[in-house]
Amino acid sequence: MKPYRLAARDGKDTIIEIVGNDGSCLIGEGYCTIIAGPCAVESEDSILTAARLVKELGAHILRGGAFKPRTSPYSFPGLGVHGLELLALARKETGLPIVTEVLDVRDIDRVLEVADIVQVGSRNMHNYPLLRELSRCKIPVLLKRGYAATVEEWLLAAEYLMAGGNEQVILCERGIRTFENMTRNTVDIGVVPLLKELSHLPVIVDPSHATGKWQMVRPVAKAAIAAGADGLMIEVHPHPETALSDGEQSLNGGNFSRLMDEIRALARLEGKKM
Amino acid sequence: MKPYRLAARDGKDTIIEIVGNDGSCLIGEGYCTIIAGPCAVESEDSILTAARLVKELGAHILRGGAFKPRTSPYSFPGLGVHGLELLALARKETGLPIVTEVLDVRDIDRVLEVADIVQVGSRNMHNYPLLRELSRCKIPVLLKRGYAATVEEWLLAAEYLMAGGNEQVILCERGIRTFENMTRNTVDIGVVPLLKELSHLPVIVDPSHATGKWQMVRPVAKAAIAAGADGLMIEVHPHPETALSDGEQSLNGGNFSRLMDEIRALARLEGKKM
């Protein structure tokens, strides 16, 4: 018997509505939903420029980190509450729904004031107190796979969210840790069809963290959609060379535009609405 | 400085012509070449049926193992020389070029009498005497990635082949070993764009060994082509449920037909000849 119950496939696919400032979008089987934006919110000017850019190029949802989990205590940890305020501004200005990460149970309320989707990052997939709190919230949760989590552990983390009553869970593959170190992580493309078989939850892929190199983002993004993913999470920065974090894996406007064109053609071929 | 030289990208892409009994095909950038057939040659009837099936459905090259590397000394090791004879028959009957594996330096001459491409399997990627012998042959070599080999080690294995004068090397990703065990291996889709950047050699993907589950073969095959692969190697068996090896990951005719239709549409979108 499978150790997860609520996350297990039972016939129907879960499709989640994400409501922004003006309008909404859907994530799930049959759709191709694009989340884009910078790794971190860096300043008012930079997040507004990025938000307008990705909106104009067709992204459905804006990403941006206010609270950043950083391996070193000396790295830029994000703007925190001020970052949330800037995201609220970008939300109002562009109408795009917002996804942003929460690290600390004590920040949940503040994040919920701004976010339309709350992200649980790879390093918090096993943070059970955080999952339990979010299971009591009425907000979609984007649950990234732990960087060395098995598919079963990942689905059990989703189960934590669902067991408390929150059924709006989006699974996001972001690459796993292997012996190969020419890329930042190894994107496990096979989990896309595997999760579609095991679960009814939407599955998206983040090719930016998965590869760590902007040159690889476009081909891996296309692979994800061809494999059946319901969407993508892409790091886009107006000027990647000046980004405070993850510049190497961020697309600039031109590259994101090209990616969107190719993804649109692919989505059409696959019969996915975008 | 890169430790490999001849395998390193230098501007042009290598395109390899494979000549069968009547006609030929190309492998490399701009093409989408399909290799298909059973894991092992099992009998005259079964290999001929499989060969006709994959030819009819549009495969360009027939695969079939006469010498099989098996983890256990008690498993079916392939039909050996008799298997080669049956492959020769299938080659004559269908006109399809043949790819088959060689395990032992002492078998190279016999394999070369039949094969149009020689396969070096995953477990022999580090078999340097075998690579050195093949580097002196005038035959294309399909070099599978070692199941835990880094990209650099893989390109150095290609370098072994090229250093002796054989420039006809095809790289084949077939999944790597990771902590995840719900799938047989983890297909490293990112190596497709990575190899295209580092090397001029053709890159194909084997989604059958990579996943170990026939249900996952079609989505992962599509992912490979969308990521930029130059072709696929697919296990097809007329009756997978009776296969002596790898039945779980083999497509039957109906599923291979569906895969070919979808790959054709994708190849067209990507501007690849097929």
Place this chain on the structure above:
Amino acid sequence: MKPYRLAARDGKDTIIEIVGNDGSCLIGEGYCTIIAGPCAVESEDSILTAARLVKELGAHILRGGAFKPRTSPYSFPGLGVHGLELLALARKETGLPIVTEVLDVRDIDRVLEVADIVQVGSRNMHNYPLLRELSRCKIPVLLKRGYAATVEEWLLAAEYLMAGGNEQVILCERGIRTFENMTRNTVDIGVVPLLKELSHLPVIVDPSHATGKWQMVRPVAKAAIAAGADGLMIEVHPHPETALSDGEQSLNGGNFSRLMDEIRALARLEGKKM
């Protein structure tokens, strides 16, 4: 330059005093300190029996989980606050100092009332809010290695603790996740000398979680001390066959007694006080 500073070796070794209800012990270079007890606190009777048993056999510190991180939301999560009360009782009764895990920043104060060492478990090594809070506490922290964390990431997690002013950090290797699945984890014995070279912090090993099999605990425990570890963390349960969690990797009294005898002889040979 190394990305960690405070955790980096600078000549002297850190030796940490652990103060229990009557008396204290030291952890660090030159000592061999044994932490033992059950995976989880299950009942008053069971924790007191276990505490008396490990004390009698020579353990220096009692372990026992009140808050348990569990992969499934349906597994026994520990007794929580009541478990802390039972640990306080065992502390009072036996005089042994207590180490217990904290998962949630909101539980830190309550855990600090009882614990003499706070444990950060493998799944929380990247829980930066938790590390930041503990960095402001005046209590030794036992920092388990993330199950797929590199040595550098682990030392940076220690750096988080130290950067806020808490210098009492004990590193605990508990096995890493690899492709091998005959054991629960793969104990990375090489990190013991590696950490001794890179850092001044005490290093201990948990052979119970690392192997997942009680039969392997004794040999791996001895390996750890022979490799230079400053101590061990061992799961001991009066009746492993009835344990609510981790029974398979727990030693009973007889096996723990034998382990202690052999560790004592080894510590003497290595010139370590025990």
Place this chain on the structure above:
Amino acid sequence: MKPYRLAARDGKDTIIEIVGNDGSCLIGEGYCTIIAGPCAVESEDSILTAARLVKELGAHILRGGAFKPRTSPYSFPGLGVHGLELLALARKETGLPIVTEVLDVRDIDRVLEVADIVQVGSRNMHNYPLLRELSRCKIPVLLKRGYAATVEEWLLAAEYLMAGGNEQVILCERGIRTFENMTRNTVDIGVVPLLKELSHLPVIVDPSHATGKWQMVRPVAKAAIAAGADGLMIEVHPHPETALSDGEQSLNGGNFSRLMDEIRALARLEGKKM
């Protein structure tokens, strides 16, 4: 049912006698047998110096590579047949039995003229034609674990050797490939007790390849013996700084002497003859 039969434990332990030019030694349960010498045979002077050094310091068997598997076709491949002649000289001069690697089935006869133990290296553990040929020889085989082989695959490789009639198989753990890259490999110390439970074959450990750093060789060697290993394989070079390969992981005379002293004390404690 276990997939291996002849390699499976059946009560008694296999103890193998290794016969050199004058005298012999035993490998197996109850003994602590030391194999030492340089990575590669480099010259007459250097191998004789190394052989005398390790003999004087108490090694039982001399190691030295004549045929070297190298990742790059441009690296020093060993002296080949001339290397074998130099090993024969060292064997005659010191009386030490010789272990050396064979890569190519066509070299087996020549290697057998000199070697007292034939080594199958990590990259050839899956080279089934080589294993089958060696299974027909009357010579002990030191079978290194494939760098990413599971314990089951490793025991099945031993089964290949035994299935042909060669029962003199020595298992050698040499580290596995993981995500950690601060060390060359991760030594899987837990396999020592695991193999002792599963199999009757002798188990030794190579801490030199396992760690890749000479500073870590001594502690890991001690860990191996404490965990129950029947011996060690140690790279020793009179002048590691000038070695043509693996200098970084080779001990010089002084360090090897210290290691031998500590191993002797440990073997005495463990009741192993040395």
